Amino acid sequence: MARINSCEELCNVKAKALEQQKNQKITILVCGGTGCKSSNSDMIVKNLRAALEEEHLTDRVNVTMTGCFGFCEKGPIVKILPDNTFYTEVKPEDAAEIVKQHIVNNEKVEKLLYKDQITNESIPDSKHMSFYKKQMRIALRNCGYIDPAVIEQYIREDGYQALAKCLTTLTPEEVVGMVKASGLRGRGGAGFPTGLKWEIASKYDADEKYVVCNADEGDPGAFMDRSILEGDPHCVVEAMAICGYAIHASKGRVYIRAEYPLAIKRLENAIESARAHGLLGDHILGTDFSFDIEITFGAGAFVCGEETALLHSMEGSRGEPTTKPPFPAESGFFGKPTNVNNVETYANVAQIILKGADWYRSIGTEKSPGTKVFALAGKINNVGLIEVPMGTTLREVIFDIGGGIKNGKRFKAVQTGGPSGGCLTEKDLDTPIDFDNLVAKGSMMGSGGMIVMDEDSCMPAVAKFYLEFTQEESCGKCTPCRVGTTRLLELLTLICEGKGEMKHLEELKELSEVIKDTALCGLGQTAPNPVLSTLNAFYDEYLAHVVDKKCPAGACRKLLSYRIDANKCKGCTLCARNCPNNAIEGKVKEPHVIHNDLCIKCGACMEKCKFGAISKG
Numbered sequence: 001m002a003r004i005n006s007c008e009e010l011c012n013v014k015a016k017a018l019e020q021q022k023n024q025k026i027t028i029l030v031c032g033g034t035g036c037k038s039s040n041s042d043m044i045v046k047n048l049r050a051a052l053e054e055e056h057l058t059d060r061v062n063v064t065m066t067g068c069f070g071f072c073e074k075g076p077i078v079k080i081l082p083d084n085t086f087y088t089e090v091k092p093e094d095a096a097e098i099v100k101q102h103i104v105n106n107e108k109v110e111k112l113l114y115k116d117q118i119t120n121e122s123i124p125d126s127k128h129m130s131f132y133k134k135q136m137r138i139a140l141r142n143c144g145y146i147d148p149a150v151i152e153q154y155i156r157e158d159g160y161q162a163l164a165k166c167l168t169t170l171t172p173e174e175v176v177g178m179v180k181a182s183g184l185r186g187r188g189g190a191g192f193p194t195g196l197k198w199e200i201a202s203k204y205d206a207d208e209k210y211v212v213c214n215a216d217e218g219d220p221g222a223f224m225d226r227s228i229l230e231g232d233p234h235c236v237v238e239a240m241a242i243c244g245y246a247i248h249a250s251k252g253r254v255y256i257r258a259e260y261p262l263a264i265k266r267l268e269n270a271i272e273s274a275r276a277h278g279l280l281g282d283h284i285l286g287t288d289f290s291f292d293i294e295i296t297f298g299a300g301a302f303v304c305g306e307e308t309a310l311l312h313s314m315e316g317s318r319g320e321p322t323t324k325p326p327f328p329a330e331s332g333f334f335g336k337p338t339n340v341n342n343v344e345t346y347a348n349v350a351q352i353i354l355k356g357a358d359w360y361r362s363i364g365t366e367k368s369p370g371t372k373v374f375a376l377a378g379k380i381n382n383v384g385l386i387e388v389p390m391g392t393t394l395r396e397v398i399f400d401i402g403g404g405i406k407n408g409k410r411f412k413a414v415q416t417g418g419p420s421g422g423c424l425t426e427k428d429l430d431t432p433i434d435f436d437n438l439v440a441k442g443s444m445m446g447s448g449g450m451i452v453m454d455e456d457s458c459m460p461a462v463a464k465f466y467l468e469f470t471q472e473e474s475c476g477k478c479t480p481c482r483v484g485t486t487r488l489l490e491l492l493t494l495i496c497e498g499k500g501e502m503k504h505l506e507e508l509k510e511l512s513e514v515i516k517d518t519a520l521c522g523l524g525q526t527a528p529n530p531v532l533s534t535l536n537a538f539y540d541e542y543l544a545h546v547v548d549k550k551c552p553a554g555a556c557r558k559l560l561s562y563r564i565d566a567n568k569c570k571g572c573t574l575c576a577r578n579c580p581n582n583a584i585e586g587k588v589k590e591p592h593v594i595h596n597d598l599c600i601k602c603g604a605c606m607e608k609c610k611f612g613a614i615s616k617g
Contacts, residue, residue: 003278005286007164010155017156024062026103029079031144033068033230034223034262036076040092041065044076047095055104064153067231067266069144071131072384074114079126079144086126087112117381117403131382131401136363138371139187139347140387143231148266151273154234160279162350163238166245167287170353175246176202179349181357183369188214188305188342189420189446190522191368191435197339201329202247204337209249211240211291212333214310214342215256215263218302219418220469221377222449225343227385228373229256229263232347233270237293239346241280242353244291247339252293255310257300268295302419302473305447306521307332307340309475320477321521342447344373364390368434372445378414378452379406388433395429398452409454413537417446419466419473420526422533423459442533444526458555459538460545464492466530470523481524484515488531497558500546509535554616557601561617566591568613575605575614 004010030045048063069077074088080102090112101107113122114129126132146153166175180195213236217225240252256264271293274280282290296314304310304319311333313319332338348370352360361369368390377383381403394414405411413423422443431437435445471485491508494500512528519525535542544552551559571589583599586592606614
């Protein structure tokens with residue numbers, strides 16, 4: 001690979017890549033994120049190329065495997081440029097038809113087009129889909145558009161131009177000033193001003209400084225950072241180099257969990273490619289600035305998302321947080337000044353440098369500029385990865401972009417911020433999403449996980465689910481977290497099993513407040529949030545579990561009882577034949593009866609009944 005020794009040579013690479021794109025009259029983009037690859041998108045690419053070869057079209061049609069398009073619910077996705085045709089739920093066997101009908105005959109493959117959920121009309125262009133209409137992509141700008149394994153495609157989209165601008169026209173202080181003026185806040189959860197963090201690190205003198213990327217995304221249902229690294233790893237590499245220049249650091253480290261094999265592979269390739277092209281290493285772009293990046297693998301400990309625990313893990317020590325100060329900017333990796341930001345934070349940096357702080361500030365809200373990436377999951381029609389301007393309301397995200405609740409059921413709550421966040425209800429749907437508004441509502445932004453729940457969700461059980469996670473992931477260093485979350489989980493278990501008492505509700509609240517005030521790090525301090533938010537918004541459900549010994553949502557197995565409506569039962573015996581514990585009795589063509597003392601609450605009878613005669617309560 002040819003080394004790029006100057007800004008002029010970088011521009012020449014960009015011009016050549018643009019010319020190549022222009023000459024390639026048609027491009028077929030195939031989603032190559034983890035989700036779509038698990039649904040055989042590799043085979044789709046292989047079959048497309050084989051079909052094109054058969055039609056002798058390989059010289060004018062290019063097949064590119066990209067990162068995540070975001071619309072995970074409808075993957076695998078195939079998009080054809082320049083006409084923007086958007087095919088969903090594509091199978092490997094569809095490839096030949098796409099080539100024959102769309103490429104050769106210039107006719108759209110109707111059965112693969114996205115159908116509007118309300119009108120059922122086919123929508124060929126992604127720009128007219130409700131899922132994309134209210135999105136604005138900055139961090140995800142290249143995901144689903146470029147091949148993450150080809151550095152020239154990143155350069156074609158202004159890649160490494162921001163780094164070149166910094167090295168040739170801006171001082172380190174000016175770079176820090178731009179990031180600071182943009183108002184960019186850390187996207188890992190805390191929302192600390194990124195420019196201020198860089199400024200603090202830049203002011204410490206040391207023989208060595210470090211730039212660290214936190215890619216240890218561990219929230220249940222969260223896949224924002226993974227998707228950025230899978231779809232556009234160079235944007236993180238470039239931003240880390242810019243940060244290195246700004247704070248006078250020459251070494252970078254990416255801390256990434258080992259269970260992200262595809263993200264790791266593409267990040268490793270990006271680092272090697274950047275190094276081979278002279279965009280990492282010594283004398284970058286012919287300047288005096290030198291910077292390189294290494295990768296450190298984490299073992300998937302949630303607590304290592306906290307920056308001091310992460311740094312200890314990188315050093316080879318136990319991943320436990322330490323009290324601050326000193327902050328990592330003063331004493332971080334092996335005691336050296338260290339700047340830590342997460343993947344999504346870095347993904348915004350190059351665009352800020354290229355387009356300016358004022359441009360970035362014009363997006364979002366006054367105190368939370370820019371956009372935010374969310375992983376939409378749960379009981380929602382359009383599961384996927386989205387990026388919206390700060391200030392977009394929960395209602396817009398859940399109902400306009402997310403397409404509403406599955407199976408026409410009623411919206412009940414949304415958990416934002418993962419295990420550290422809280423549950424928001426219908427009355428909160430018009431809340432503009434930003435750091436301060438979510439905290440004011442008893443939740444938090446977190447890294448961007450957003451799990452939607454419907455009427456069948458039991459809120460005490462939801463709180464218990466998150467407590468099980470945080471209790472297991474606690475490093476055990478401080479007593480409030482180690483013992484406090486264990487006691488909280490014990491109380492929630494009693495309540496969900498119908499063994500709770502009124503005093504337990506008061507104990508839940510009191511213990512939660514103590515843990516919030518006394519735990520050592522953010523994991524412990526925020527662990528009670530799901531408990532407090534559900535107690536506040538769904539106290540009646542807790543009362544039902546404690547007083548009536550019933551689960552209104554019918555989700556807590558030990559509180560369930562099944563019954564057969566004698567007026568609806570036809571005596572077909574299907575329920576009795578499918579009961580694994582012989583808990584159903586009755587004669588043919590006569591109403592049956594469930595013996596709840598024998599019933600193991602598996603629900604097989606209700607599932608098999610064809611007459612709707614069985615209900616639970």
